[in-house]
Amino acid sequence: xxxxxxxxxxxxxxxxxxxxYGADVAILLTLAGIIFVLTYLKKWKWLWREWLTTVDHKKIxxxxxxxxxxxxxxxxxxxxxxxxxxxxPQWHFLDSNHYxxxxxxxxxxxxxxxxxxxxxxxxxxxxxxxxxxxxxxxxFLNAVSFWLFFFGAMLFNLSFVIGGSPDAGWLxxxxxxxxxxxxxxxxxxxxxxIQISGIGSLASGINFIMTILKMRAPGMKLMHMPLFTWxxxxxxxxxxxxxxxxxxxxxxxxxxxxxxGHLFTMTGGGNPMxxxxxxxxxxHPEVYIVVLPAFGIFSEIVATFSQKKIFGYKSMVFxxxxxxxxxxxxxxxxxxxxxxxxNVNVFFAITTMAIGIPTGVKVFNWLFTMFRGRIQMTQPMxxxxxxxxxxxxxxxxxxxxxxxxxxxxxxxSYFLVAHFHQVLIGGVVFGFFAGLYYWWPKMFxxxxxxxxxxxxxxxxxxxxxxxxxxxxxxxFMGMTRRIYTYDFDMGWGPLNVISTVGAFxxxxxxxxxxxxxxxxxxxGERDVTGxxxxxxxxxxxxxxxxxxxxxxxxxxxTGQDAxxxxxxxxxxxxAKETAVFSPIHMPKNSGIPFIMSVFxxxxxxxxxxxxxxxxxxxxxxxxxxxxxxxxxxxxxxYIPVDEIRHTEDxxxxxx
Amino acid sequence: xxxxxxxxxxxxITIFLAGCDSRYLILNPQGAVAQKEYHLIIFxxxxxxxxxxxxxxxxxxxxxxxxxxxxxxxxYRPDWDxxxxxxxxxxGIPIIIIGIxxxxxxxxxxxxxxxxxKDVKPLTIEVTSLDWKWLxxxxxxxxxxxxxxxxxxxVPVQFVLTSDAPMNSFWVPQLGGxxxxxxxxxxxxxxxxxxxxxxxxxxxxxxxxxxxHMNFKVKSTSTKEFxxxxxxxKETAPALTKADYNSLAKQGLSLEKSYSTIPKGLFxxxxxxxxxxxxxxxxxxKNEDMKTMNVASDEQTHTQHEHxxxxx
Ligand code: HEM
Ligand SMILES: [Cu+2]
Ligand SMILES: [Cu+2]
Numbered sequence: 001x002x003x004x005x006x007x008x009x010x011x012x013x014x015x016x017x018x019x020x021y022g023a024d025v026a027i028l029l030t031l032a033g034i035i036f037v038l039t040y041l042k043k044w045k046w047l048w049r050e051w052l053t054t055v056d057h058k059k060i061x062x063x064x065x066x067x068x069x070x071x072x073x074x075x076x077x078x079x080x081x082x083x084x085x086x087x088x089p090q091w092h093f094l095d096s097n098h099y100x101x102x103x104x105x106x107x108x109x110x111x112x113x114x115x116x117x118x119x120x121x122x123x124x125x126x127x128x129x130x131x132x133x134x135x136x137x138x139x140f141l142n143a144v145s146f147w148l149f150f151f152g153a154m155l156f157n158l159s160f161v162i163g164g165s166p167d168a169g170w171l172x173x174x175x176x177x178x179x180x181x182x183x184x185x186x187x188x189x190x191x192x193x194i195q196i197s198g199i200g201s202l203a204s205g206i207n208f209i210m211t212i213l214k215m216r217a218p219g220m221k222l223m224h225m226p227l228f229t230w231x232x233x234x235x236x237x238x239x240x241x242x243x244x245x246x247x248x249x250x251x252x253x254x255x256x257x258x259x260x261g262h263l264f265t266m267t268g269g270g271n272p273m274x275x276x277x278x279x280x281x282x283x284h285p286e287v288y289i290v291v292l293p294a295f296g297i298f299s300e301i302v303a304t305f306s307q308k309k310i311f312g313y314k315s316m317v318f319x320x321x322x323x324x325x326x327x328x329x330x331x332x333x334x335x336x337x338x339x340x341x342x343n344v345n346v347f348f349a350i351t352t353m354a355i356g357i358p359t360g361v362k363v364f365n366w367l368f369t370m371f372r373g374r375i376q377m378t379q380p381m382x383x384x385x386x387x388x389x390x391x392x393x394x395x396x397x398x399x400x401x402x403x404x405x406x407x408x409x410x411x412x413s414y415f416l417v418a419h420f421h422q423v424l425i426g427g428v429v430f431g432f433f434a435g436l437y438y439w440w441p442k443m444f445x446x447x448x449x450x451x452x453x454x455x456x457x458x459x460x461x462x463x464x465x466x467x468x469x470x471x472x473x474x475x476f477m478g479m480t481r482r483i484y485t486y487d488f489d490m491g492w493g494p495l496n497v498i499s500t501v502g503a504f505x506x507x508x509x510x511x512x513x514x515x516x517x518x519x520x521x522x523x524g525e526r527d528v529t530g531x532x533x534x535x536x537x538x539x540x541x542x543x544x545x546x547x548x549x550x551x552x553x554x555x556x557x558t559g560q561d562a563x564x565x566x567x568x569x570x571x572x573x574x575a576k577e578t579a580v581f582s583p584i585h586m587p588k589n590s591g592i593p594f595i596m597s598v599f600x601x602x603x604x605x606x607x608x609x610x611x612x613x614x615x616x617x618x619x620x621x622x623x624x625x626x627x628x629x630x631x632x633x634x635x636x637x638y639i640p641v642d643e644i645r646h647t648e649d650x651x652x653x654x655x
Numbered sequence: 656x657x658x659x660x661x662x663x664x665x666x667x668i669t670i671f672l673a674g675c676d677s678r679y680l681i682l683n684p685q686g687a688v689a690q691k692e693y694h695l696i697i698f699x700x701x702x703x704x705x706x707x708x709x710x711x712x713x714x715x716x717x718x719x720x721x722x723x724x725x726x727x728x729x730x731y732r733p734d735w736d737x738x739x740x741x742x743x744x745x746x747g748i749p750i751i752i753i754g755i756x757x758x759x760x761x762x763x764x765x766x767x768x769x770x771x772x773k774d775v776k777p778l779t780i781e782v783t784s785l786d787w788k789w790l791x792x793x794x795x796x797x798x799x800x801x802x803x804x805x806x807x808x809x810v811p812v813q814f815v816l817t818s819d820a821p822m823n824s825f826w827v828p829q830l831g832g833x834x835x836x837x838x839x840x841x842x843x844x845x846x847x848x849x850x851x852x853x854x855x856x857x858x859x860x861x862x863x864x865x866x867x868h869m870n871f872k873v874k875s876t877s878t879k880e881f882x883x884x885x886x887x888x889k890e891t892a893p894a895l896t897k898a899d900y901n902s903l904a905k906q907g908l909s910l911e912k913s914y915s916t917i918p919k920g921l922f923x924x925x926x927x928x929x930x931x932x933x934x935x936x937x938x939x940x941k942n943e944d945m946k947t948m949n950v951a952s953d954e955q956t957h958t959q960h961e962h963x964x965x966x967x
Contacts, residue, residue: 096864169861175838176821176863266839266930272822273837307723309736315746337824338835339842342764349764350757357749360706364745367713372732374723385718392710396703403756405763406696408832409681409689412824412859478680478828480859483867490855491678 014164017098024161053589055139056548060146061124062443065436067150068117071109073510074157078106080507083467087500089485089493099484100167101186105160107170112194113153115290115424116201118432120149122293123208123232125443126435129539130226132217132557134550137210139587140635145200145207147597152197155604159189163608166190169482171279172253174264174272179257185608187257191250192604196597198247205239208232217538219557223317226537226561227310230317231296234324238285238292241328246282249275258610273338280331288327291423292320294431295362298384301438302366303561304533305381306373312365313560319358326355336404337411345404352402359395363388378533379453383434386461390426394419397472412482415475418468425464433460433513441532445544446524448516456512463505470495470502528652536564543651549584549639552648581645583638590635596625680828685854685875686847687771688831695763702756706749767831770811771847777811780804781922784816784823784836784858787865788909790900792917798888799895801903801912803872804856807881808848816842819904819925823866824859827873833859839930841922848875868908888913897921 014020038044051059082102085094094102128136136142159165166186168177177187212233216225225233253275255261262268264275303310310316332340332348366388375381397419401407410416441447479492486492531540541563542551559565603618605611677683684693720729770777781792792799806812816825818836826833827846834844848854858869876884893899895914900921903909923931 096867100861100864168863173822173860176861181821181863267928268930270930306721308731308733311736312738312742313736315742335835337833338837342768346761346764349760350753353753353757353760357746357753360749361742361745363710364741367710367717368738368741369736370717370721372730372735373721374727374731375718375721376723385714388714389711392707396707399703399753399756400696400699403695403699403760403763405692405760405767405832406699408834409692409696409828411833412861473679476679476681478826478855478857480826480857482861485867487870 012162014161020161027161048591049589052594053143053591055135055143055587055589055593057124057128057136057139057142058443058546058548060142061121061126063146064117064121064124064149065443067153068114068121071114071117071153075106075110075114076507076510078102078109080503082106083500083503085484087497089496090488094484096484097167100482101165103482104166104169104172104190105156108156108166108190108194109153110424111170111286111290112197113149113156115428115432116197117149117153119235119290119293120145120201120204122228122297122432122435122439123204126439126539127208127211127229127232128215129442129542129546129550130229130537131212131215131220132538132551132555132562133211133215134554134584135587136207137214138207140590140593140629141203141207143590143593144596145204147593148200148203148600149197151597151601152193152195152200152604155196155601155608156189156193158605159186159193163189171283173279174253174256174275177253178265179260180265188254188608188610191254191257192608195247195250196600196604198243198250201239202243202247205236205243209236209240212236217551217554217557217562220562223314224557224560224562227299227313227316228293228296228537231292231294231299231320234320235289235292238289238324238327242282242285242289245278246286249278249282252278254607258607276335276338277331280334281328284331284334285327287420287423288323290428291431292323294387294428294435295320297431297435297438298366298387300537301380301384301434302369304438304535305376305378305384306370307376307534308369308373309561310365311368311371312361315361316365319361322358323355326351326358330355333402333404333407336407349402349404353399356395356399356402363392378437379448379450379457380434380438380533382454382457383430383437386457387426387430387434390422390430390464394422394426398423410475412480413475414471414479414481417481418471418475421468421471425468438533439539440520441527442530442539442544442546444520444524446520446526447532448520448524452512452516452519456509456516458509459505459512460509463502463507463509465502466505467499467502470499474499530651531563536561538562541566543653547647547651549586549644552581552584552644552653553579579648581641581648583640584644585636585638587636588634590629590632592625592629592632596622599625680855683829684831685829685852686831686849688767688846689829690849691763691766692832695759698759699756702752706752767845770813770845772809772811775810777813777845778806779813779815780806781815782817782825782836783922783925784818784820784825784862784869785904786820786862786906787858787869788903788907789825789856789858789869789871790903792922793885794917794922796885796889797916798885798892799914799917800888801909802870803874803911805874805876805881805884806848807878808851808875810878811845811847814844814846815922816844817922817926817929819929821862822860823862823869825856826859827854827856829854830873835860839926841926841931848873851875851877865906865908872911889915891915895921 038047051063054060081094082099085091085099124136124142128134163185166172166182166189168182168187172187172190175181212225212229252261252263256263256265256270261270263270264272266272299310299316330348330352332344333352336345336348366384397415401410401416401419437448437453474492474495477490477492477495479486479490527544530543532544533540538555538557541555555562555566599618599621601618603615603622606614606616606618681689681696682693684690721727779794781794783790783792789802790799791801791804814825816834816836817840818838820838822838823836824833825836825844830846830848831844834842836842852875854873854875856871856873858866862869892913892915894916895918897918899914900918
């Protein structure tokens with residue numbers, strides 16, 4: 001009995017690595033610490049009532065943000081570990097298996113559990129405020145989305161200490177990811193972690209499309225919407241078409257693994273090329289899903305801090321829409337080297353290059369928004385200005401990659417690694433950082449320190465170029481990706497050392513940012529105006545942080561830059577309008593999204609270990625939650641006028 | 656304009672200098688295929704530079720000139736948000752540039768389909784990626800090697816690629832771009848060396864634990880030396896038996912090896928065993944082709960970068 005138990009636990013828990021034991025201890029200590037603090041401060045009830053059961057889009061947004069910053073930390077530590085190994089390939093700092101696990105989890109986490117949720121954080125926090133709404137279209141579903149993401153991410157991260165991490169790359173190509181070559185539970189953690197959070201992403205896509213189409217303030221026509229809201233719409237349209245493809249693809253992969261399906265192995269009549277096509281039919285649109293909202297953020301920031309209207313609004317909208325359509329027709333550029341034939345390669349090379357056109361147009365429009373403006377070098381603006389050269393060069397190397405025969409030479413080399421990090425970091429991450437600095441006062445009511453911010457900005461930027469420019473050169477030297485070691489006589493050593501130094505600079509930048517947040521909580525300059533940047537859109541018309549019903553009175557919109565217009569009019573008229581409050585209809589909190597997601601987690605864990613009883617138990621729980629919800633009739637309430645007046649009073653806002 | 660010219664010049668100097676450094680394999684093509692790809696690379700860098708450099712210049716200019724400083728005399732037009740003429744320019748220029756690059760890309764893609772030289776009888780080498788080593792079979796010479804290949808210079812070589820392990824990618828940067836090796840499929844890739852020399856080759860698509868060690872050497876010699884080498888292998892090396900192959904196919908690393916003969920039909924067997932028969936039924940491979948799959952040397956039947964079965 002004891003032997004059996006020992007044998008089981010040595011397979012169940014990841015063993016044999018001092019670093020993992022260290023992590024085990026750290027995780028346990030953190031958990032114990034959190035539980036202790038919550039108990040000591042008697043905060044359990046507060047946690048449940050204010051956060052775990054909330055359906056408030058702002059709180060959900062904040063939870064998305066915190067989880068994704070945590071994931072950025074984990075993905076970043078992964079990156080540094082890999083960079084140490086590559087700088088000193090003969091040290092055996094990481095062995096092959098460990099390196100393979102780390103690049104797989106790094107890639108998966110950065111895209112699915114860092115970039116996606118950070119993007120959803122902005123959707124949640126900003127969109128309802130920008131369109132003058134009191135919440136999203138389906139607040140309950142919104143909470144479900146968040147908790148599915150959260151427990152999906154937890155399930156994925158659990159593989160680090162239990163069962164073993166996936167190690168077949170972030171897109172898990174079969175046959176390598178099949179049972180024959182990856183027998184452990186790692187691949188199943190990958191499948192179910194992503195599946196569970198993926199359902200949430202799809203639901204968010206639907207939710208925000210409906211929110212944008214249905215919940216706009218009176219008078220706000222589509223062509224009056226702020227560009228960030230437009231970018232969210234574009235991104236969500238891609239989500240609702242792309243994520244089902246991912247779900248089906250991973251389900252098929254699971255059928256191969258669990259039922260020995262041979263859908264993706266040639267023996268038995270399947271075909272691995274089918275998987276590669278399917279996964280990239282999601283994978284390529286996915287990068288546009290995360291980068292379009294970043295474009296939206298830059299558009300808001302550029303206009304605000306150039307103190308000028310955005311240039312070429314119509315062609316900005318038009319270019320985003322073209323991108324969202326074109327992004328479905330380029331997926332083959334990820335495997336020009338699979339030999340689909342000259343005609344196919346030429347077609348997809350040209351569609352890929354074509355995406356460069358609307359993207360380039362956007363860059364010109366940003367530039368000409370600044371042109372004849374008055375540029376204020378605030379923190380959000382700094383990141384925006386740094387983004388432009390970074391993204392332009394990254395885009396240019398993308399165009400280089402899209403020339404199919406040239407790609408035969410770049411494919412799977414460090415040239416590619418450098419390219420996608422340049423657009424992902426220079427585009428997506430810089431964009432989201434800019435957004436964080438921009439909307440931070442709105443979210444929390446205080447600004448982040450400028451000096452620390454400048455340090456973070458410069459270390460990140462210098463670090464970026466020092467880290468990734470050498471990798472383009474390494475690509476030209478023939479260094480392929482996903483290798484944990486290499487021979488000295490290839491001459492790759494020095495550039496790898498430089499690259500690692502750059503990575504550490506970025507790590508330091510991240511520490512400055514964490515410091516900045518802590519500093520801000522304590523000393524941050526409070527924003528009492530609600531409009532610290534002299535903004536142009538409606539989120540700046542209400543207090544910071546906004547009351548939970550957002551708008552005491554829903555504004556009427558007459559054109560673009562609604563808040564700017566209102567401010568102009570107020571200046572002219574000088575007379576104050578008196579606000580007439582009426583009761584506000586709001587959704588009630590609910591524990592079901594959280595509980596249902598816990599059951600999903602249990603089901604996912606069972607499916608990962610192929611423990612059918614546990615999977616059935618979990619799925620039954622999910623079903624029970626759905627049933628319970630469908631009998632819940634009492635799910636909303638009205639905020640009385642007195643309470644509104646009281647709240648508005650307390651922030652000095654009574655009309 | 657001075658600055659722009661200087662930057663362009665310095666980019667070309669950098670590339671040129673880097674190109675002189677022989678460690679930049681892609682910038683030092685040693686064969687006709689790699690040469691064509693290299694030209695496309697340089698051309699695309701040039702076209703991108705035409706857009707990138709002015710944009711960067713414009714950014715610097717705008718940011719310096721329109722700072723929000725007291726006493727800044729530059730014009731300020733907070734409501735200027737539209738100019739048909741400007742928008743026409745920046746939709747137009749990228750379209751033209753992409754048009755040019757698209758044309759060049761198409762031309763090179765179609766060029767690479769055919770063997771680099773049509774008047775020389777090509778050599779066929781059948782490549783199998785294994786966990787974690789490369790097996791090369793010379794069907795016409797009836798010899799085989801592991802983790803190194805020898806080829807005669809100035810002779811187009813058709814590499815026929817498959818895998819008896821997870822998908823990999825066969826890449827010899829100085830001779831030309833890569834192509835995937837896939838279980839159950841046989842793919843044709845043309846390469847050619849124009850000079851004598853030793854070139855670095857590697858697997859470019861991740862296949863698990865031993866992947867980082869899947870490098871191989873490509874040695875190009877004169878035809879005479881090549882024939883001598885074949886003769887020598889035939890005389891001195893052991894034969895490759897089925898049992899040898901089965902142990903090669905097991906997971907693990909291997910040193911360089913040579914074999915004086917190969918079991919008849921081994922390559923086809925590998926392809927079929929991994930599902931080649933289904934592929935032929937469901938997809939484009941006709942049954943006649945199956946029987947004569949090993950005929951890469953009778954030209955034209957096969958095209959580079961195309962599933963061999965489909966190349967008609
Ligand atoms: C913060 C600095 C970062 C550093 C230093 C870094 C470093 C690395 C390294 C060393 C690899 C492995 C390369 C290889 O062996 O093939 C890698 C892979 C990858 N990274 Fe990053 N990374 C960073 C940020 C990011 C971000 C922000 C994202 C996405 C938003 C990202 C997405 C990926 C992906 C998708 C892969 C491919 C994983 C795979 O091969 O399966 N990285 N990164
Ligand atoms: Cu893509
Ligand atoms: Cu294939």
